[in-house]
Amino acid sequence: xTRPTTIDDILKLIEFELAQQSLPQxxxxxxxxxLHKLQxxxxxEMLHKGRAxxxxxxxxxxxxxxxxxxxxxxxxxxxxxxxxxxxxKLKLLIEKGILEDEEENTSGSRELAYIxxxxxxxxxxxxxxxxxxxxxIQMRHSNLPIIGKFINRFRAAFHQLVxxxxxxxxxSQNIVNEQYKSLLQDMIVVNSSYVDKLQGLILALQKITxxxxxxxxxx
Amino acid sequence: MSLKFSIVINTIxxxxxxxxxxxxxxHQNYQDFEVIVxxxxxxxxxxxxxxxxxxxIRLIRCPTANLSMSRNLGLRAAAxxxxxxxxxxxVPSRNWLAQLNYIFATDPNIxxxxxxxxxxxxxxxMIQHSLGVFSVSGKQxxxxxGLLDHLPIEGQGEFWTMRMMGTNMAxxxxxxxxxxxxxxxxxxxxxxxxxxLRLSAAGFLVRPVRETRVYHVPASSRNRKVYTFLVKWxxxxxxxxxxxILYWLRLKSDFKSAKNYIQFISGSHIKLYINLYKxxxxxxxxxxKSILNELIALSTGFYKALRTNIFFSTxxxxxxxxxxxxxxFTQESSHLQPAIDPxxxxxxxxxxxxxxxxxxxxxxxxxxxxxxxxxxxxHMLAKGLFALGHTVHVLTHGEQPTIRYxxxxxxxxxxxxxxxxxxxxxxxxVHHRLNYSHAVHECLLRLVLNDDIQIVDTPLWLVDGxxxxxxxxxxxxxxxxxxxxxxxxxxxxxxxxxxxxxxIERQLLxxxxxxxxxSKATKQVLRDVYNIDDKQxxxxxxxxxxxPVSQEQIRPFPYHAPPEKLTVLYVxxxxxxxxxxxxxxxxxQVVQRxxxxxxxxxxxxxxxxxGFQSQTGMDYFTFFSRNYPECLSKVRxxxxxxxxxxxxxxxNCDLFVAxxxxxxxxxxxxxxxxxxxPVIGCRxxxxxEVVDDGVTGYLVGPNSPKQLAEAIVTLLKxxxxxxxxGLAGRQRLLDHFTHIHxxxxxxxxxxxxxxxxxSKLRS
Numbered sequence: 001x002t003r004p005t006t007i008d009d010i011l012k013l014i015e016f017e018l019a020q021q022s023l024p025q026x027x028x029x030x031x032x033x034x035l036h037k038l039q040x041x042x043x044x045e046m047l048h049k050g051r052a053x054x055x056x057x058x059x060x061x062x063x064x065x066x067x068x069x070x071x072x073x074x075x076x077x078x079x080x081x082x083x084x085x086x087x088x089k090l091k092l093l094i095e096k097g098i099l100e101d102e103e104e105n106t107s108g109s110r111e112l113a114y115i116x117x118x119x120x121x122x123x124x125x126x127x128x129x130x131x132x133x134x135x136x137i138q139m140r141h142s143n144l145p146i147i148g149k150f151i152n153r154f155r156a157a158f159h160q161l162v163x164x165x166x167x168x169x170x171x172s173q174n175i176v177n178e179q180y181k182s183l184l185q186d187m188i189v190v191n192s193s194y195v196d197k198l199q200g201l202i203l204a205l206q207k208i209t210x211x212x213x214x215x216x217x218x219x
Numbered sequence: 220m221s222l223k224f225s226i227v228i229n230t231i232x233x234x235x236x237x238x239x240x241x242x243x244x245x246h247q248n249y250q251d252f253e254v255i256v257x258x259x260x261x262x263x264x265x266x267x268x269x270x271x272x273x274x275x276i277r278l279i280r281c282p283t284a285n286l287s288m289s290r291n292l293g294l295r296a297a298a299x300x301x302x303x304x305x306x307x308x309x310v311p312s313r314n315w316l317a318q319l320n321y322i323f324a325t326d327p328n329i330x331x332x333x334x335x336x337x338x339x340x341x342x343x344x345m346i347q348h349s350l351g352v353f354s355v356s357g358k359q360x361x362x363x364x365g366l367l368d369h370l371p372i373e374g375q376g377e378f379w380t381m382r383m384m385g386t387n388m389a390x391x392x393x394x395x396x397x398x399x400x401x402x403x404x405x406x407x408x409x410x411x412x413x414x415x416l417r418l419s420a421a422g423f424l425v426r427p428v429r430e431t432r433v434y435h436v437p438a439s440s441r442n443r444k445v446y447t448f449l450v451k452w453x454x455x456x457x458x459x460x461x462x463x464i465l466y467w468l469r470l471k472s473d474f475k476s477a478k479n480y481i482q483f484i485s486g487s488h489i490k491l492y493i494n495l496y497k498x499x500x501x502x503x504x505x506x507x508k509s510i511l512n513e514l515i516a517l518s519t520g521f522y523k524a525l526r527t528n529i530f531f532s533t534x535x536x537x538x539x540x541x542x543x544x545x546x547x548f549t550q551e552s553s554h555l556q557p558a559i560d561p562x563x564x565x566x567x568x569x570x571x572x573x574x575x576x577x578x579x580x581x582x583x584x585x586x587x588x589x590x591x592x593x594x595x596x597x598h599m600l601a602k603g604l605f606a607l608g609h610t611v612h613v614l615t616h617g618e619q620p621t622i623r624y625x626x627x628x629x630x631x632x633x634x635x636x637x638x639x640x641x642x643x644x645x646x647x648x649v650h651h652r653l654n655y656s657h658a659v660h661e662c663l664l665r666l667v668l669n670d671d672i673q674i675v676d677t678p679l680w681l682v683d684g685x686x687x688x689x690x691x692x693x694x695x696x697x698x699x700x701x702x703x704x705x706x707x708x709x710x711x712x713x714x715x716x717x718x719x720x721x722x723i724e725r726q727l728l729x730x731x732x733x734x735x736x737x738s739k740a741t742k743q744v745l746r747d748v749y750n751i752d753d754k755q756x757x758x759x760x761x762x763x764x765x766x767p768v769s770q771e772q773i774r775p776f777p778y779h780a781p782p783e784k785l786t787v788l789y790v791x792x793x794x795x796x797x798x799x800x801x802x803x804x805x806x807x808q809v810v811q812r813x814x815x816x817x818x819x820x821x822x823x824x825x826x827x828x829x830g831f832q833s834q835t836g837m838d839y840f841t842f843f844s845r846n847y848p849e850c851l852s853k854v855r856x857x858x859x860x861x862x863x864x865x866x867x868x869x870x871n872c873d874l875f876v877a878x879x880x881x882x883x884x885x886x887x888x889x890x891x892x893x894x895x896x897p898v899i900g901c902r903x904x905x906x907x908e909v910v911d912d913g914v915t916g917y918l919v920g921p922n923s924p925k926q927l928a929e930a931i932v933t934l935l936k937x938x939x940x941x942x943x944x945g946l947a948g949r950q951r952l953l954d955h956f957t958h959i960h961x962x963x964x965x966x967x968x969x970x971x972x973x974x975x976x977x978s979k980l981r982s
Contacts, residue, residue: 004715005643005646005649005715005719006719007719007722007723007726010643010649010653010719010722010723011689011726013640013642013643013653014653014657014685014686014689014690015689017639017640017657017686018660018686018689018690
């Protein structure tokens with residue numbers, strides 16, 4: 001933290017920002033970039049030399065970040081469903097027997113159902129965070145000015161109370177973050193399996209097209 | 220896959236704009252297109268003017284002034300796979316068709332698309348349209364900040380669709396024909412949006428995009444007087460009423476929503492008329508006529524909707540199928556056409572041998588807003604490059620991401636927020652510079668996409684192009700002048716922020732494809748201050764140039780009838796580096812020997828930043844008035860002055876003095892020489908390369924007030940020298956230092972940088 005910034009640090013930061021930009025420009029990547037910006041901003045606020053944020057601002061930022069992440073996950077979930085539909089469409093185009101439809105369909109639905117369930121749990125956790133946050137506000141409203149030596153005593157007690165709730169708050173956030181992480185990992189697995197399936201379907205479709213076109217030429 | 224495009228231009232009485240558009244179409248990067256011009260009942264020489272394009276365009280006549288009908292006639296005549304519409308008072312970006320082709324070719328599901336429209340307005344440039352959405356009750360919005368910000372729109376209970384603006388929209392021809400083209404009951408507005416509604420309702424995908432730009436340079440027409448509020452707004456009301464009521468009847472949608480929208484449109488028009496009348500912009504009779512027209516428009520719109528709902532399913536008379544033949548527009552010489560001014564239609568009158576370049580110049584500030592030396596240099600360079608036929612885009616700082624056209628260049632305003640590099644916030648200069656540079660880089664990427672920019676030219680000062688240079692997206696030419704590291708060393712500044720900024724400058728120089736130093740002195744500085752090995756890098760010396768004023772504007776010294784009072788002018792910030800203290804010390808000596816002299820000092824006080832205030836506790840004016848009170852009546856301090864004032868000051872002075880301790884070049888001397896004024900400067904930096912000692916003025920040693928006073932007195936006492944040195948200075952400028960000289964040398968540097976990049980790519 002105390003090491004002075006060098007030109008190499010700056011060059012690395014630029015490379016990192018440029019890498020963020022190279023993501024495809026769709027809604028999902030836009031949401032990812034927003035999250036990234038929010039994250040770097042608050043990281044700097046909390047740990048570097050920025051102005052000290054108020055508890056209220058910090059809680060708001062965290063809540064917004066969670067909300068955006070949730071929206072992002074919903075968007076990813078929607079695109080997974082779209083992928084599933086695409087694969088169904090392709091299957092209709094391909095003659096029966098090339099793929100084992102039944103098994104794959106059920107496993108896909110199961111995976112999507114799992115994702116939906118996880119999203120619900122996340123929503124519940126988010127509302128829990130909100131409740132904790134409201135507790136903090138009530139405490140702040142009770143902070144009446146008291147003159148003399150009581151002020152210090154009161155302040156100490158007050159801070160301890162804040163730390164207590166803050167700890168609670170951060171622990172809950174950690175749980176949510178863990179869930180985000182595992183859910184995203186699962187989604188990536190599901191997504192890549194769909195991509196594999198689609199690639200397989202496209203190859204099969206190509207073979208059939210070639211087969212038909214060669215038949216037509218012969219006839 | 221390469222699709223065939225039919226560009227349809229609908230026009231009435233705007234021949235100048237139309238010809239300008241046709242000239243710009245020669246520059247399209249995508250060649251496979253035909254042009255169909257549908258001319259309404261015109262009263263100007265449109266048809267005659269189009270004879271020049273015979274065999275290259277197809278001319279169709281539309282009997283009535285009805286835009287939808289005109290669009291349908293164009294659609295009927297189109298032979299391309301895609302029909303692209305553009306207004307006659309707009310010009311497309313160079314990659315307009317190339318991008319449309321990419322969109323249609325990569326996604327066969329897309330039936331219609333279109334991009335952003337930038338209003339090139341002299342007072343209020345703005346993004347006129349970007350990613351629009353439209354509802355059956357006629358409501359429309361632009362989704363400028365991304366769809367994520369506007370997610371709830373779908374949930375409002377109305378049928379919404381994406382829409383394009385009429386001046387930038389493209390359709391698959393067969394799809395548009397299948398829905399019957401445009402509804403000809405819309406005479407002027409809403410036709411574009413309504414087509415999007417019908418396409419969506421028929422199950423086709425309408426997907427506008429953010430880029431694929433068109434620049435709209437609004438011209439007056441029979442329906443509006445440009446740059447005023449004098450528009451036949453009632454046509455708008457009629458169309459809005461027709462649309463809202465028709466869709467309410469057909470879809471049985473919410474009547475309240477339709478009614479509210481009509482009330483809003485009509486009510487806001489009437490309020491506008493009343494305001495215009497109150498501000499005395501329109502007469503009482505015009506006000507009454509406008510309100511009556513509004514009421515008539517309401518009833519006509521309502522009647523049309525009822526009639527259409529009862530009697531017709533669609534009302535399109537101009538659509539039928541007929542044999543079409545595709546006729547290409549571009550010719551062999553198209554790629555050698557010089558750039559076009561989209562406002563005046565002016566074009567450099569030169570025959571090009573090589574295709575013109577597409578250049579992005581960076582400058583944190585730029586005219587017509589307030590600008591500094593870098594802004595002035597960039598302005599002259601842009602003007603010179605345009606005169607040589609090149610397309611120039613200038614990226615400068617602004618509050619809104621708008622575009623205007625100024626003096627030969629598209630000026631793109633780049634706003635920036637401090638949303639990146641948050642961990643560098645403890646280094647404010649570096650933090651700001653990087654965030655701005657990143658915003659510039661993003662703007663450049665969009666320019667590459669839309670206008671096919673080939674090269675970036677950045678000043679070293681404020682390192683605008685640093686992120687682009689690191690990204691290696693485009694070849695970069697760097698213009699070093701007096702930069703931060705040099706100033707830091709001169710002023711002995713050692714804070715980490717300034718030191719890192721100096722390092723960033725060095726890294727930018729190392730990443731440049733070509734460095735264009737403005738003088739040999741600057742080239743030496745690159746070695747001494749930045750430790751740059753100019754044998755490893757390409758360093759060209761390109762002196763500054765300025766636009767010569769006309770012969771009538773120059774004022775050589777009237778040596779046959781010398782004036783009673785002699786005026787000596789100083790222009791520059793009041794700071795140590797500019798030698799202001801030496802001038803102060805020289806003034807009493809001059810006043811003593813030439814009593815009829817007056818000194819004019821034009822420039823803002825910079826005593827806080829150069830450390831003078833911290834040393835002496837006063838600014839320069841106070842310093843002068845305390846130390847030389849006897850000379851106060853002979854010196855006028857003007858502070859910062861405007862461009863017009865500055866020209867007048869140069870014109871009316873007899874001698875120009877600027878004893879700078881260091882100037883990388885010395886543009887101010889050129890500006891005085893432009894008006895045939897003799898100049899005095901110091902033998903420092905690039906000044907000796909501009910001022911010819913003993914021919915166009917005198918050079919004295921830096922920090923030598925005595926020598927300075929002597930030189931001033933010598934010249935003021937010799938009217939003949941004032942006259943001869945002045946004229947010689949003007950001639951030296953015409954021979955070596957015009958903006959055209961400079962632009963030619965920069966053109967060579969750009970071509971060198973491009974060839975260097977290409978050879979690197981090949982290897």
